[in-house]
Amino acid sequence: MRKILIGLSIGLLAVLTACGPTEKEEVEKETPVTGENEQVEKTDANTADGVDEKELKDTLAEFPEGSPERIITTSVPLAEMLDLLDVTPVGVPTSTNPLPANFEKIDQIGSPMQPDLEVVTSLTPDLILGAESLRSTLDKSLEGMDLPTAYLPTDSFDDLKLSFKALGTYFDKTEEMDKVLNQLASKENELTEQGKGKELPSALLVIGTADSFMVMNDESYVGSLVKKLGADNIATSVLKVKDRYSPINMEDVVVADPDIILVLASGDHGASEDAFKKEVESNDTWTKLSAYQNDKIEVLDYGVFGVTSIKNAEKALTDISTYFYE
Incomplete structure (x- = not known):
């Protein structure tokens, strides 16, 4: 697990969207997070495609x-x-x-x-x-x-x-x-059915800039995908961060102890592999997390999750669901 973690390279989303995301490098991927896979219900104001x-x-x-x-x-x-x-x-x-x-x-x-x-x-x-x-x-x-x-x-x-x-x-x-x-709505409905009755893991969403590491809340592109699945993003539910991208407070993260950590990574954006390696070596708090101990730290493809894209939205939602709907 340590080798996997040290090998991560963190992707950059400038003040981001999505990317999206978000234009992420130029500052550009709802209702509260639901619990235990309780899906967000569409109101009467929503159309069949989910647009209000x-x-x-x-x-x-x-x-x-x-x-x-x-x-x-x-x-x-x-x-x-x-x-x-x-x-x-x-x-x-x-x-x-x-x-x-x-x-x-x-x-x-x-x-x-x-x-x-x-x-x-x-x-x-x-x-x-x-x-x-x-x-x-x-x-x-x-x-x-x-x-x-x-x-x-x-x-x-x-x-x-x-x-x-x-x-x-x-x-x-x-x-x-x-x-x-219609194609997007069909995929959302399919995943909603797939996730019914499942207790989803809580998640920490991490992204690196050139000089720091940050957590992503529900308003970020990746956060909005996790929320769409009905999963618990601890940045919103426990850490109570208000900005899309906020500095990591490891003490609070240890208390929240997420089941899974999703890291937005790209060798061409943001924090380098060496920068993250130094972060891990200088802060063994990472090893206290259940996600670390259970080998539940996953690296997201920047090409899919780093830039908001209507064309790639179905793939992004499908790919991220595999970490929750096992």
């Missing part, structure tokens, strides 16, 4: 009237949604996260937080789509420019569904929209 109607209405209110034809998106998750809906923008963000292959030849407008205003102006957009988590930053960057904007949430699993449905509705792409959302 009021939230959908509020999100659609972000969009300007009319039918924009020259769209710029500053968000990789939103660019992916446009591609799935067969809506082609005139500008996409510059990012280390992968853009849809169909958009490779589209003009890149620079950072999601600070786009190149000359490029943006030259593309004469009639709508700019951005991530809700970057609203204040992007508004400041675009200050003085008379450009219609719409900001959509992309940090969690439910955020992705909500924003995808809003885009599909707004651009009248209901066929493409329903295909994706």
Whole structure:
């Protein structure tokens, strides 16, 4: 177990979403956590795909009237949604996260937080789509420019569904929209049935930055997936952390003693393998945890869990369920 732990390399989500996640490296994957696999029940306000109607209405209110034809998106998750809906923008963000292959030849407008205003102006957009988590930053960057904007949430699993449905509705792409959302709903229902009657393990979700290690609560992308399964994320239920990403307090973690630890890891992001090795060697508190002693420390694939993605959401939910629905 010690060899496995020392060999972990921790993935980076900048102030993150999801990644998502979350654009995670540019700061971009509900009801309380349920107990013992008690599933979150959909209210009457929810549609069959699980998207809340009021939230959908509020999100659609972000969009300007009319039918924009020259769209710029500053968000990789939103660019992916446009591609799935067969809506082609005139500008996409510059990012280390992968853009849809169909958009490779589209003009890149620079950072999601600070786009190149000359490029943006030259593309004469009639709508700019951005991530809700970057609203204040992007508004400041675009200050003085008379450009219609719409900001959509992309940090969690439910955020992705909500924003995808809003885009599909707004651009009248209901066929493409329903295909994706129905498939996701089918997978959620399948996993709900699979988890019925099972007592799920409690979990600690860990991520590393370049200089520290943090826990992820339910509002993070990975946290939203764990919550969707009905499992207990101790960051929310016991540690009571308010931010998506909070410093680890090992004394509190030992008291909570999670059954399983999920580590978001990537050799190309965040804390290095050596940094985590030093953390373990300098703090033997890790060895006191049941998850350590029972060989229940699992490394998550950054490619699946590190960036919020409607395209990969079904795989992310399915893959993470294997740690709980054994």
